[in-house]
Amino acid sequence: MKVSEMVRAMGFHPVDWGNLAASRDIEDVPLRLMPSWKRPVAVVFGIFVFLWILAFFSFQICRNIQSGQWDENWKRIPLTNFNRVIAITALWTLAFCYIPGLIAAYIQLWRGTKYSRFPKWLDDWLKMRKQLGLIMLGLAGIHACISVAYITPQTTGWVYEEPTRFQAEVVVDANTTTTNTLTIYNNEFNWRGEFFLSMGAIATCLLVVLGISSLPSVTATLSWREFTFIQSKLGWVALITAACHDVFLAWHYMFLYWGCFRTLPIGPQYALYPPFIAVIMKLPLLLPPVDNYLQKIRRGYERGSQSESKKGNPL
Amino acid sequence: MKVSEMVRAMGFHPVDWGNLAASRDIEDVPLRLMPSWKRPVAVVFGIFVFLWILAFFSFQICRNIQSGQWDENWKRIPLTNFNRVIAITALWTLAFCYIPGLIAAYIQLWRGTKYSRFPKWLDDWLKMRKQLGLIMLGLAGIHACISVAYITPQTTGWVYEEPTRFQAEVVVDANTTTTNTLTIYNNEFNWRGEFFLSMGAIATCLLVVLGISSLPSVTATLSWREFTFIQSKLGWVALITAACHDVFLAWHYMFLYWGCFRTLPIGPQYALYPPFIAVIMKLPLLLPPVDNYLQKIRRGYERGSQSESKKGNPL
Amino acid sequence: MKVSEMVRAMGFHPVDWGNLAASRDIEDVPLRLMPSWKRPVAVVFGIFVFLWILAFFSFQICRNIQSGQWDENWKRIPLTNFNRVIAITALWTLAFCYIPGLIAAYIQLWRGTKYSRFPKWLDDWLKMRKQLGLIMLGLAGIHACISVAYITPQTTGWVYEEPTRFQAEVVVDANTTTTNTLTIYNNEFNWRGEFFLSMGAIATCLLVVLGISSLPSVTATLSWREFTFIQSKLGWVALITAACHDVFLAWHYMFLYWGCFRTLPIGPQYALYPPFIAVIMKLPLLLPPVDNYLQKIRRGYERGSQSESKKGNPL
Numbered sequence: 037m038k039v040s041e042m043v044r045a046m047g048f049h050p051v052d053w054g055n056l057a058a059s060r061d062i063e064d065v066p067l068r069l070m071p072s073w074k075r076p077v078a079v080v081f082g083i084f085v086f087l088w089i090l091a092f093f094s095f096q097i098c099r100n101i102q103s104g105q106w107d108e109n110w111k112r113i114p115l116t117n118f119n120r121v122i123a124i125t126a127l128w129t130l131a132f133c134y135i136p137g138l139i140a141a142y143i144q145l146w147r148g149t150k151y152s153r154f155p156k157w158l159d160d161w162l163k164m165r166k167q168l169g170l171i172m173l174g175l176a177g178i179h180a181c182i183s184v185a186y187i188t189p190q191t192t193g194w195v196y197e198e199p200t201r202f203q204a205e206v207v208v209d210a211n212t213t214t215t216n217t218l219t220i221y222n223n224e225f226n227w228r229g230e231f232f233l234s235m236g237a238i239a240t241c242l243l244v245v246l247g248i249s250s251l252p253s254v255t256a257t258l259s260w261r262e263f264t265f266i267q268s269k270l271g272w273v274a275l276i277t278a279a280c281h282d283v284f285l286a287w288h289y290m291f292l293y294w295g296c297f298r299t300l301p302i303g304p305q306y307a308l309y310p311p312f313i314a315v316i317m318k319l320p321l322l323l324p325p326v327d328n329y330l331q332k333i334r335r336g337y338e339r340g341s342q343s344e345s346k347k348g349n350p351l
Numbered sequence: 352m353k354v355s356e357m358v359r360a361m362g363f364h365p366v367d368w369g370n371l372a373a374s375r376d377i378e379d380v381p382l383r384l385m386p387s388w389k390r391p392v393a394v395v396f397g398i399f400v401f402l403w404i405l406a407f408f409s410f411q412i413c414r415n416i417q418s419g420q421w422d423e424n425w426k427r428i429p430l431t432n433f434n435r436v437i438a439i440t441a442l443w444t445l446a447f448c449y450i451p452g453l454i455a456a457y458i459q460l461w462r463g464t465k466y467s468r469f470p471k472w473l474d475d476w477l478k479m480r481k482q483l484g485l486i487m488l489g490l491a492g493i494h495a496c497i498s499v500a501y502i503t504p505q506t507t508g509w510v511y512e513e514p515t516r517f518q519a520e521v522v523v524d525a526n527t528t529t530t531n532t533l534t535i536y537n538n539e540f541n542w543r544g545e546f547f548l549s550m551g552a553i554a555t556c557l558l559v560v561l562g563i564s565s566l567p568s569v570t571a572t573l574s575w576r577e578f579t580f581i582q583s584k585l586g587w588v589a590l591i592t593a594a595c596h597d598v599f600l601a602w603h604y605m606f607l608y609w610g611c612f613r614t615l616p617i618g619p620q621y622a623l624y625p626p627f628i629a630v631i632m633k634l635p636l637l638l639p640p641v642d643n644y645l646q647k648i649r650r651g652y653e654r655g656s657q658s659e660s661k662k663g664n665p666l
Numbered sequence: 667m668k669v670s671e672m673v674r675a676m677g678f679h680p681v682d683w684g685n686l687a688a689s690r691d692i693e694d695v696p697l698r699l700m701p702s703w704k705r706p707v708a709v710v711f712g713i714f715v716f717l718w719i720l721a722f723f724s725f726q727i728c729r730n731i732q733s734g735q736w737d738e739n740w741k742r743i744p745l746t747n748f749n750r751v752i753a754i755t756a757l758w759t760l761a762f763c764y765i766p767g768l769i770a771a772y773i774q775l776w777r778g779t780k781y782s783r784f785p786k787w788l789d790d791w792l793k794m795r796k797q798l799g800l801i802m803l804g805l806a807g808i809h810a811c812i813s814v815a816y817i818t819p820q821t822t823g824w825v826y827e828e829p830t831r832f833q834a835e836v837v838v839d840a841n842t843t844t845t846n847t848l849t850i851y852n853n854e855f856n857w858r859g860e861f862f863l864s865m866g867a868i869a870t871c872l873l874v875v876l877g878i879s880s881l882p883s884v885t886a887t888l889s890w891r892e893f894t895f896i897q898s899k900l901g902w903v904a905l906i907t908a909a910c911h912d913v914f915l916a917w918h919y920m921f922l923y924w925g926c927f928r929t930l931p932i933g934p935q936y937a938l939y940p941p942f943i944a945v946i947m948k949l950p951l952l953l954p955p956v957d958n959y960l961q962k963i964r965r966g967y968e969r970g971s972q973s974e975s976k977k978g979n980p981l
Contacts, residue, residue, distance in 0.1 A: 114857070114860040178871045181814065185817050191854060201521065222505070229430070231429045233501065234433055234497065237493045516837040518835040545745035548815055549748055555807075572882050
């Protein structure tokens, strides 16, 4: 305490981090390497590896078993596969930012109080959301960069108008030509492509706004309600926009088309599983009676408690 | 005051927000939802709706009256229309960030003093500039994302070299072909396209720098003159670069071509109206005598006042 | 001192900037225009001008001497030349962020101590790294924006699959056709293009992360080791990724192809010179004995000194 006083007298702000026994931990502080990032990075990396193997199986293994040639799609691993996998990883990760809050809401509704601790795994998950969101933003950014350069009617035919085929004398070498059918692609988006690209750009922009609001100096200028509004409302809009971006890409292939001997779901299908779970879990919470009851619990109400008013808390 | 002292003794910084009567307002603070953003969002949304209706009239209504088929361009609403409209909204909004400062300068020149209050609408407008600029940045970002994926010689022919047309036996179905003229587009930009894309990329980058300088922690590290330099000088360069980006897109169509039965201006034309007004208003202020006089007023000089020196203020 | 006390009593933080003689400098502070940016901007501008002249000589002068027509490539100056030049400027500048630290390490190894001052030019260079890095990020951003819109198999053939050539009756005007060989480009990337684009997107994303970690409020939340990890480890990964992006673009042209009468290196070749120097200088420092010795010096060890322990410093 004397030290604190002396420090304050010298015009600094003393910060008391505990007694002498804690000194070993405190000395390690400047050497700690982002302890809050280790687990989220591991989780996203796990999702990425899982989806990468799935994509590898669909596009390389399965396709080559079908053709029997074993020469297809190998060169597509560094970009095409990678881009699809990070896109799906990003969408899953974004959904995984909202699912723990939904589980927490159901636990609070079930227990009828906010004054009981969540299970440790849920607590850890809730604390991981900011990091998950920022990693997701990085993946979404890489996906956007690659995609705007990659997208052409030849490589992403689903979202463009029909190409034209014609017969031509193809030049094989200086003296030889051979009659062949060639394709001229149509660079106009079809109506699904128009929605697909708009949704993608809007989702990217919303995610960047979410990311900016996570910068310490920006967060500091936001009121509690403003931060919640951005992270929750805008975040949900971003999740749904990104999911629609995926839906407009696949559209009727979403139901008619299956990959790998028509057994496995295709990428745009399984990309939607976690966002779909999040939306399904969210919908009941939007019903006014459920919502009101949850707000009441979060204001401090306890079901079956006689002493509510005492524990009441304006927020 | 006693509370303040006690708080300070505890090592915190007391902040006095007024007496007991203000408590109701203060309690609302954490629940306020970005009060400074409501009006700018409404203004930009108004501009967007106005321009959206204009674009809808030009591309859908008017085009279909001309053709009489009522089947054209409907599918283009979600992307092509949207992209044009946000591009023009962004350029207008950027100009509207600079016009109020120009009006203020003329008022100061007219009144010969800086010690009189601006009319309330101008004051509100001046306070809105930061928000207008940031919304503009979001729109410009979406426009950039969409455009780099959208731009092809087929969809934006004005900025590319001439395509080649040839006669071909187009394949209709397995057994039928029909002779038709097909087009192979040339993916090389013409000289206007080269300027068009460079200007667009530079303007985007400058706007991002302007946005970064608005982050609280960055603003805090900038001196008054540095902040003014970035927001004013770089901002004007961004406005002019973005306007040139638009000029190089349309170029000779800027004067020769009119939309909708040759009566209405086309998008790249009316996009330039507010930037043009801003530039026209700015030019006289750049004349050295006018500029010097304005600087003098802003340093505290008052026309017709005998007590200038007393009110003199170094900035 | 009395002033300080009074200020503190009023609840503010006094900051003592020196005695009365310093007042003239202090009054200039709000008018200083980014003094730490002047030199880095000048350096990068110098590199840009040098590379611009080189590119102008290669693509315009030299090409037109060869053809003798003096009509080639002039229209490519605003975009194609500009884009290549800023890409190479960015890569050089990024390498120049890491080379001074390497020189400093060799000086420390040579002198066997960290307690001697670096030569002034090196000191200035070390202090310039942050600004160099941020300017580099701006250039890389413009390069990315332009490139994703510019890249097509016609304009960047090296990274795409082979096009198809065919003979066609080209329409010259309404009544005339002429037999000609036309090209249909293939929009699929070859394996080098897949790596090229992935590497580019990943490098961009890493550089943005580096830029974000330089924001004052973000830097403030990072421990010393975290900041070093991001700026050093991630920065090196970004440098190597960006260099690979360049290598995959040129690939076998990297060695077989020379510009300008087969005398001058081509852009993707000289782009690699500074990153190559940086890597060559870095490699010996990664050898465990050298690394350990350098760490020891940086912890305060002095070669040939008897009083090491006294000057020992935990970091």
